[in-house]
Amino acid sequence: MTPVSSAPGGRRVSMADVAAHAGVSSQTVSRVSNDSSKVSEPTRDKVLQSMRDLGYRPNSAARALKRGHFRTLGIITFTMTTYGNVRTIDAIAQAAAGAGYATTLLPVRVPTQRSVHRAFGRLEELAVDAVIVIMETNLRDSDHLILPPGMPVVVVDADHGAGTYGVDADQVAGARKVTEHLLNLGHETVWHIAGPQASHAARRREEAWRASLEVAGRAAPPAIRGDWTARSGYEAGLQLPAGAECTAVFCANDQMALGLYRALRQTGRRIPQDVSVVGFDNIEDSDSFDPPLTTIDQDFEELGRECVEEVMEQLRDPTMPSRRPVVRTRLVVRDSTAAPAK
Amino acid sequence: MTPVSSAPGGRRVSMADVAAHAGVSSQTVSRVSNDSSKVSEPTRDKVLQSMRDLGYRPNSAARALKRGHFRTLGIITFTMTTYGNVRTIDAIAQAAAGAGYATTLLPVRVPTQRSVHRAFGRLEELAVDAVIVIMETNLRDSDHLILPPGMPVVVVDADHGAGTYGVDADQVAGARKVTEHLLNLGHETVWHIAGPQASHAARRREEAWRASLEVAGRAAPPAIRGDWTARSGYEAGLQLPAGAECTAVFCANDQMALGLYRALRQTGRRIPQDVSVVGFDNIEDSDSFDPPLTTIDQDFEELGRECVEEVMEQLRDPTMPSRRPVVRTRLVVRDSTAAPAK
DNA sequence: GCGTGCTATGTTTACGTAAACATTTTGAGT
DNA sequence: ACTCAAAATGTTTACGTAAACATAGCACGC
Known part of the structure; x- marks a missing residue:
């Protein structure tokens, strides 16, 4: 028999339909559909058969209404590029x-006040128990996170005030490791191709780079600003001074480092003999750059786990303060860094 | 007054609570919450104020139950790498x-029979009106898409039988354009670094490459198989014959082309003077490869639009057959291809 | 002054599920 | 056979919303 998938009247098949078909109460159908304990073998089989015959599919809306939750998390994200x-x-x-x-993904195209408000408005409608916001980009002050009341929220990668839940990678330690690695190799100073002004991560990496140079008593050259893309890294690379003045460059991400590679090669400089390059992110491809790129590995899996952990914490007990975990970063030394030529 | 966000009894604030607080019926609250027409100005203001006071947030589950849909799509995906x-x-x-x-994302880690079944099982629970499956990887025959009955489905990037809804990019035309481009430049034949055996897209690109060579009466060298990663492209590149025997290589994706670049340079060959290279995907970085990569651009935005379009079609009228749209591909010529050295 | 028709609001009900409670059946121990 | 507990199943109800239907108020024309 092929499933009918719709009850008399054209409605979707409900528990009541299955119950009628199997000659049991709807509660028994519910039991089979859930615990499936406390139901005798023959009854269960009968009900399961009826479910198949009718093409029964539980109604998640009714379930969620009854249970009070969706077992679904929302992610607000500004870009997937x-x-x-x-x-x-x-x-x-x-x-x-x-x-x-x-x-559930809730993509917000442009971080303008209007679009953010609209997205958060749609959140009200969303079948979601909690929200994770991947901030990445600065909002203007007036846009500050106006979230539905009572909705647990965890913010990733943002400057957040106290009282909010947040998770972040240890950008500062990462940028410090890069700078120290290069200075230890004997470079006089380190140049920096930064990410966009609006990005929290970019700002923190830049600040940590500058601070590390200061601690070491070195002069910080002006940062050159890119926008995360390889193309912007290429363009930034063309602005670097030629010759011995610039022997080490820290790129705020690996993609810009790829662009920098091309700019350096085009202007006749070898990596790492003439210029050492370090990236940030350890993208999968970076070990196949030519030469393989020295970079900072961020443990995104742990970041994701921590986000979910924080959310679950908050769902269990909304009064609990955030642990505000910081995910470690790790320097991966490959072939793009070396001591400067004498 | 700060919102209380929970009604007497600890429950979430419901329409009834707002109605009581504002001194109106819950239906009026519903009207304000939805159309907001047919409600007088003073009443609306009163209700809105009560909503704010109590921190009212509509219950999406109850809404979905009443309305019969979630306005949510599910995506089953095997990898995001x-x-x-x-x-x-x-x-x-x-x-x-x-x-x-x-x-809503429904990630399935490994495409084994068990995990796929489990995921599709969980789909039953999912608050979703329809599903898009990004196949990408072959399932073993026994795993064939067992989806909940009555759930609209669109499959991307798969060999699908008749009767299903599907969308795909025109892999064949893309691969043909690549081969013809290289032959037109004067290359004797074209080598191929293929994607993994299990991938539909990889298989179709490989077949189209081989067919194009046949049509032109050229011998097809053996395909070298990678796994989409840059590292595998590097390793495949090391297996290519040295010298004039191999002057043109078509990589099944851009990442493998990046790895190939390194292998070629490492074995002393210049791109494009000694070897021409073409990729597939036109990833954002490929114009910053050194040299910028000739590749096939796929219009993913259109692919996404078509997927959603197909789903909507099916939601409107489940009996309607699929248009089975095919999304165009476009050859982007950059600096990695040239005529072979004489 | 009295229907007539409209607008604003209230009342009832159903959506599909599952908890809580009620009842029947089963079976083990005497 | 009879008691009693446990297991199996049934009945009632509530979850929060919104459609459908009902009613009250009010302006307007004659």
Whole structure:
């Protein structure tokens, strides 16, 4: 028999339909559909058969209404074009799935006040138990996170005030490790190709780079600003001074480092003999750059796990303060860094 | 007054609570919450004020139950590590958002029979009106898409039988354009670094490459198989014969082309003077490869739009057959291809 | 002054599920 | 056979919303 999938009247098949078909009460159908304990073998089989016959599919809306939750997390994200965001989203989705939660994407195209408000407005409608915001980009002050009241929120990668839940990678330690690595190799100073002004991560990496140079008593050259893309890294690279003045460059991400590679080669400089290059992110491709790129590895899986962990914490007990975990970063030394030529 | 966010009894604030607080019926609250027409100005203000006072947030589950839909699409995806998948997911999410739909991710780690079944099982529970499956990887026959009955489905990037809804990029035309471009430049034949055996897209690109060579009466060298990663492209590149025997290589994606660049340079060959290289995908970075990569651009935005379009079609009228749209591909010629040395 | 028709609001009900409680059946122990 | 507990199943109800229907108020024309 092929499933009919719609009850008399054209409605979707409900428990009541299955119950009638199997000659039991709807509660028994419910039991089979859920615990499936406390139901005798023959009854269960009968009900399961009826479910198949009718093409029964539980109504998630009714379930959620009854249970009071969706087992679904929302992710507000401004872009999926940067590597870090994608990895973070993926990691969150995996971790959430592990905890039995699905993940709903709420893409916000441009971080203007209007679009953010609209997105957060739509959140009200969303079938979601909690929200993770991947900030990445600065909002103007007036846009400050106006979230639905009573909705647990975790913010990733943002300057957040006290009282909010947040998770972040240890950008500062990462940038410090880069700078120290290069100075230890004997470079006089380190140049920096920064990410966009609006990005929290970019700002923190830049500040940590500058601070590390200061601690070491070195003069910080002016930062050159890119926009995360390889193309902007290429253009930034063309602005670097030629000759011995610039022997080491720290790129705020690996993609810009790729662009920098091309700019350096085009202007006749070898990596690492003439210029050492370090990236940030450890994208999958970076070990196949030519030469393989020295970079900072961020543990996105852990970041995702921590996000989900924080959310779950908040769902369990909304009064609990955030642990505000910081995910470690790790220097991966490959072949793009070396001591400067004498 | 700060919102209380919970009604007497600890429950979330409901319409009834707002209604009581504002001294109106719950239906009036519903009207304000929805159309907001047919309500007098003073009443509306009163209700809105009560909503704010109590921190009212509509219950999406109850709404969905009443309305019969969630305005949410599900995406089943096997990996978010390949560029194409991410772009597709992003495009779908954007297109869905444009149509007023949210997007729920359902990541399936390994495409084994068990995990797929489990995921599709969880789908039953999912608060979703329809599903888009980004196949990408072959399932073993026994795993064939067992989806909940009555759930609209669109499959991307798969060999699908008749009767299903599907969308795909025109892999064949893309691969043909590549081969013809290289032959037209004067190359005797074209080598191929293929994607993994299990991938539909990889298989179709490989077949089209081989067919194009046949049509031109050229012998097809053995395909070298990679796994989409830059590292595998590097390793495949090391297996290419040295010398004039191999002057043109078509990589099944851009990342493998990046690895190939390194292998070629390492074995003393220049691009494009000694070897021409073509990729597939036109990833954002490929114009910053050194040299900028000739590749095939896939219009992922259109792919995403078409997916959503197909889903909407099916939601409107489940009996309608699929248009089975095919998204165009475009050859982007940059600096990695040239005529072979004489 | 009295229907007539409209607008604003209230009342009832149903959506599909599952908890809580009620009842029946089963079976083990005497 | 009879008691009693446990297991299996049934009945009632509530979850929060919104459609459908009902009613009250009010302006307007004759």
